[in-house]
Amino acid sequence: MLRKVDKHSGIPAYIQIVNMIKSEVLLGNLQKGAQLPTIRDLQNIFDVNINTVLKALEKLKAEGYIEAEQGVGYFIKRDVYIDQKIIETIRECVSKLKDDRIDFHTAMLIFEEVWKNG
Amino acid sequence: MLRKVDKHSGIPAYIQIVNMIKSEVLLGNLQKGAQLPTIRDLQNIFDVNINTVLKALEKLKAEGYIEAEQGVGYFIKRDVYIDQKIIETIRECVSKLKDDRIDFHTAMLIFEEVWKNG
DNA sequence: AATAGTGTTATATAATTATATAACACTATT
DNA sequence: AATAGTGTTATATAATTATATAACACTATT
Numbered sequence: 001m002l003r004k005v006d007k008h009s010g011i012p013a014y015i016q017i018v019n020m021i022k023s024e025v026l027l028g029n030l031q032k033g034a035q036l037p038t039i040r041d042l043q044n045i046f047d048v049n050i051n052t053v054l055k056a057l058e059k060l061k062a063e064g065y066i067e068a069e070q071g072v073g074y075f076i077k078r079d080v081y082i083d084q085k086i087i088e089t090i091r092e093c094v095s096k097l098k099d100d101r102i103d104f105h106t107a108m109l110i111f112e113e114v115w116k117n118g
Numbered sequence: 119m120l121r122k123v124d125k126h127s128g129i130p131a132y133i134q135i136v137n138m139i140k141s142e143v144l145l146g147n148l149q150k151g152a153q154l155p156t157i158r159d160l161q162n163i164f165d166v167n168i169n170t171v172l173k174a175l176e177k178l179k180a181e182g183y184i185e186a187e188q189g190v191g192y193f194i195k196r197d198v199y200i201d202q203k204i205i206e207t208i209r210e211c212v213s214k215l216k217d218d219r220i221d222f223h224t225a226m227l228i229f230e231e232v233w234k235n236g
Numbered sequence: 237a238a239t240a241g242t243g244t245t246a247t248a249t250a251a252t253t254a255t256a257t258a259a260c261a262c263t264a265t266t
Numbered sequence: 267a268a269t270a271g272t273g274t275t276a277t278a279t280a281a282t283t284a285t286a287t288a289a290c291a292c293t294a295t296t
């Protein structure tokens with residue numbers, strides 16, 4: 001789901017935008033050929049300047065996720081296959097963590113630390 | 119574990135440093151009263167400029183995680199209690215995901231998206 | 237008292253990130 | 267042919283992030 005950028009997270013806005021769009025592709029919510037909202041709509045959705053949107057789209061284009069058609073719009077260029085088992089594993093984990101009332105940021109920190117230093 | 123900052127991640131170095139130190143506190147590897155390496159050692163550990171280290175430490179101080187004693191060093195100011203059950207949940211999840219050969223960045227993207235938009 | 241090892245403060249510079257604004261180019265519809 | 271709706275390119279400005287460097291202040295040991 002495309003949503004407002006978090007301006008206090010410390011993570012650059014254009015990186016957050018790249019991440020959100022990648023996530024949509026990974027989860028299959030945006031499939032090959034799908035058209036993105038117009039850049040001026042994206043500007044409102046993410047609540048950033050149009051140049052920040054463009055910077056994010058440029059990065060996604062460079063990574064092969066999307067392509068532009070001038071005068072028409074931006075389109076998803078490829079599907080990224082993710083085994084549903086993986087998504088289910090993550091859903092279960094998130095569900096358990098929410099039951100335990102842990103906040104997102106803390107969960108992410110532990111997740112990253114455990115991943116990188118088992 | 120304190121390690122080199124990833125200069126290509128797009129996430130500001132001082133934020134990565136803040137996150138690593140917070141993680142150590144969350145996992146109990148750095149407990150109340152523990153002394154951090156000197157700022158000049160941290161500079162080498164993280165592979166950044168001394169001012170970048172200071173910026174991170176300043177933020178951690180502002181959030182109450184650490185305190186400074188001039189001429190002596192930086193110390194952990196408080197413990198943050200995390201239920202071991204939570205850490206175990208995350209360990210299991212990470213273990214499963216690694217078995218499925220998914221990469222860290224992709225896992226994080228899905229984790230975040232599932233969390234924020236179940 | 238001297239010194240080595242800490243943190244502290246300050247100045248300058250460059251690259252990156254984000255905003256504001258405007259004009260332009262292409263496409264599809266009227 | 268005109269026009270509304272797309273993406274594209276460009277310029278200026280400000281704030282943030284990161285580096286380099288130097289001098290200073292406090293603490294504990296010698």
